[in-house]
Amino acid sequence: MKKRSISEALFDIMNYMFLGVLCFSMLYPMIYVIFASLSDPIKIMAYRGPLLKPIDFSLKAYKLLLDYPMIWIGYRNTIIYVVLGTTINMLLTTIGGYVLSRKNLKLKNPIMFFIVFTMYFSGGMIPTYVVIESLGLVDTIWAMILPGAVSTMNLIIMRTGFQTVPESLEESARIDGANDWVILFKIMIPLTMPTIAVMILFYAVGHWNSFFNAILYLRKRELYPLQLVLREILIMSDTMYMQTGVSDAEDRLALTRLIKYAAIVVSTVPILCLYPFLQKYFVKGVLIGAIKE
């Protein structure tokens, strides 16, 4: 290979630096929030500018936040929605994906059209609300689970995943007397574990972060998911009830900010902890679902 020219070397240096700075700008807000949440309330109030470490390490914000019962209620509800929701999602998505991946099904194309059409046209927010309401789902946990029980995109990805399993495996299983349920659970699912893992991740993260359905369909505070509690704290700055013992106005303001930082950390860390373990599957999962027929 010929020697690299100067302009190419220059490009490399610029490129390495540019992407490094770019990715740092994605990471730094999280670092800042973590450092700030661990700082002393009064000191952080007076401090302006970037943080490179917590100022006078203090866990006061976490203590106030975790003393607030709504955080725990939100956490509990979100865990229920994630576990129950993802279970139902995966049952329907694997079964649906399996059926739609079978070649010999006469009605496959009409059914596909029936499903895919909903990606392009929908009744919209109000008629959907009317349906959910008339089914009696408003203010029940099912309003958080049933309206999104299947994601069309994920269903298509799953179907494509099953299509990659060699047909001969299915045939030999059939000769041994296996029916569709056995083939799905004993052959298909074990062979498509990476895709399944991605689906679980997508659905679980979706449930963890979702607040749209909660805004529309939930009035009872005891059903609120974590994200709605967070919205009260972060967007509406509603933290006063956590600071009943704090009298000074300046202190209150400082604590409000600090509690926000702590709330961000507490709600985001679980997802970010899960993420490195599943990251290796992303590319595969996204690729399978993307362009292939």
Added chain:
Amino acid sequence: MKISNKTKVNFYDFIKDLKRNKNLYFMILPILLYYLVFHYIPMYGLQIAFKDFSPAKGIIGSPWVGLEKFKEFFVYDSFYVWRIIRNTILINVYDIVFGFPAPIIFALLLNEIKNSFYKRTLQTISYMPHFISTVVIVGIILDFFSRDGLVNYILKTLGIVKEPIAFMSEPGWFRPLYVGSGIWQNLGWGSIIYLAAISNIDSQLYEAAIIDGAGRLKQALYITLPGIMPTIIIMFILRVGSIMNVGFEKVFLMYNPLVYETADVISTYVYRKGLLEMDYGYGAAVGLFNSVVNFGFVILTNYISRKFTETSLW
């Protein structure tokens, strides 16, 4: 994603198939039921856009009022109508112009990084914001862009501004913040699909190009970019196809009455009018208008793309 290959199904074949594949049809039943109840019944429910809907009388029992709700919308509220249509389209146009190419450029630049450890580190970091919830993202934006927040501090320190900018209450800043934070959040995640497409390009093409004396820039322009063009086009059709659907969630969390002028979009308006003010028929009418225009966009972009590039969704 193509769903063509039409096969003719006659009734006799169908009964035979139903018997042979009864297990499969039984399995798919709950999924069909889900789509029927949560997608098709709401489409049927769209008729309340033409009715004076009252929950007590139900969808069928409410009296027809024809185009009354649309008239209310387009004639009496025309000030709001044009504002929400303009805002919806402008936010999308900005997002397509700035947001759509960003992951492609990022993928191309990342592809030029040869140190695999560095490359993987960059990738890992760049996917991360995608997994942070919208509520948290908006919470961070509100904090960083507040009058005494980090961004104003940096701008002031660098001498770019003298007085802190009120980002969140200035209508002119809503779109840049919305689109910019969207790029920040989705740059890395969006690039996955392009990186995957790049890795599928035949490496012999590059070898041949090197022999012909092509430098890195020429390789990127004449091999990599054309190689991922089908992926780009599909993603573009999908993006343009959802031009009337701005993510309700982020606008809803980010906006406040001070910036309605530039921030209020169709879905947030539907929410306020339809659900908060309980005018279901009106909300459904605005929503129907939105769905129809959006559907038109999908058909149109798909048609144009099929005609000129031979790449299409169907």
